[in-house]
Amino acid sequence: MKIHFSNQGMLRNFENFLESADLSKPSELHISTNSKWINVHPAILVMTAALARKAGRLNSTIDTPPKSGAYLDRMGLYSYLKTPSPFSITHKDESGRFIPISVISTPQEQSAFISDMIPLLHLPEEKSRVIKYVIGELVRNVIEHSLSSDGAIVAAQYYKKSNRISIGICDSGIGIWKSMQENWHPATDIDAIKLALTPGISGTTRQEGGTDDNAGAGLFFIKSIAKISRSYFLIYSGKGEYKLTKHDRRTKTPRLYADPTRDPHREINTAPDFQGTLVAIDISLDNNEAFDALLEMISLVYDNAIRERKRAKYREPRFI
Structure with a gap:
């Protein structure tokens, strides 16, 4: 390689x-x-x-x-x-600035990562808890469903000049296409990624809305945070890559869509074949009304998406 x-x-x-x-x-x-x-x-x-x-x-x-x-x-x-390493540097305390490359294989290591991440957010508790919850769910999902013996590999960096945090989460597990194959049968890697980004779709069940433990919403939540903060979000698995791009600055309150293809984005299914999954996000931490209302907006769109999918399912004609 x-x-x-x-x-x-x-x-x-x-x-x-x-x-x-x-x-x-x-x-x-x-x-x-x-x-x-x-x-x-x-x-x-x-x-x-x-x-x-x-x-x-x-x-x-x-x-x-x-x-x-x-x-x-x-x-x-x-x-x-x-x-x-050709460098001889003094390692200063990273708290509030970055989290070096770390491997998470246990709930205890996940808790430690989340605790280390909180100072990077430079936000009041009521705002940081939303991001903390979403990132925690995302890491938990990787650990539980990637079937990777190596766990999740994470790193994060705070950029003071732009008031932005950048996070990367990666595994070398089975990939999204295989995790979705049993219940949803996606044709390609990018189809599988778009399914994974849809609220209510979980690789662990065909049940609409997922299960109590996993409603298939972790990626939708993190993508929504990126969209509201006008930042980039990316997911790469197999030959598929989906990248959320920035919306027009003139749009003060962007809408959240359950369908990832309705968001401004770039998608390909011709990337080098990566046996695993990479999730990346940039989050602008500048305060704005849309960001403050994020949790309520995500909850509303998520609930509506599940309700509509169930209605559509029951409206399907059934032949005897």
Whole structure:
């Protein structure tokens, strides 16, 4: 496998990262870097760590990066690579600034990650609890349903200048298409991703509205947070990639849709075949009325979507 760390490694340019990636030969991984500057989103970091774990530490190497590559050291990437870090840096307290690459395999590790994430939000408790809940559910879903023996790999970064938090969650499990296949039979990876983004659809059951434990709403919630805060959201699994793009600034109160194809987005089903799932989000933490009303809006759209799907099901003609 080969991947490249460029100087434009944010979510808005994620397709460039995919175009330069070669995920064949999973038994080895090599990372090339821009010679002058690198800029790497936490999502790219956790995906790289997942690939390195699959290839094995002794089979994973990286070129000597520029000075900005010290960020890779501080985020803990070199612990997954055979190549030793060329940097000698003092590790200052990361609280409120970032969460380095971490593996979550147990509820206790999940709780620790959520606790570490709260200071990154720089929000009052009543607002941070919404994001805390959604991220917690998302990580729990990865652990329970990916069937990955490696658990979930997570990382997060707070950017003070733009008042934004970026989060990446990755697993090397069965992927969304396989998790949806038993009950929903999607034709392609991107079809499976769009099903997973639809509230009320869960890979664990054909029941409308999911189950009491999992109503299939975790991804819908996190996508809605990104949309309301006018930020990027991305999910990548198999050959499918769905990326929520930013809505027009003139739209002060964007609508939330149960159907992910109604949102401004980019989708492909020709990405390098990734055996696992990557979820990434940027959240702008600037205060606005829409963000304050987020939880109520999500709950309303979610309940309505489940109600409409049940009505449509009962309206279907039945032949004896």
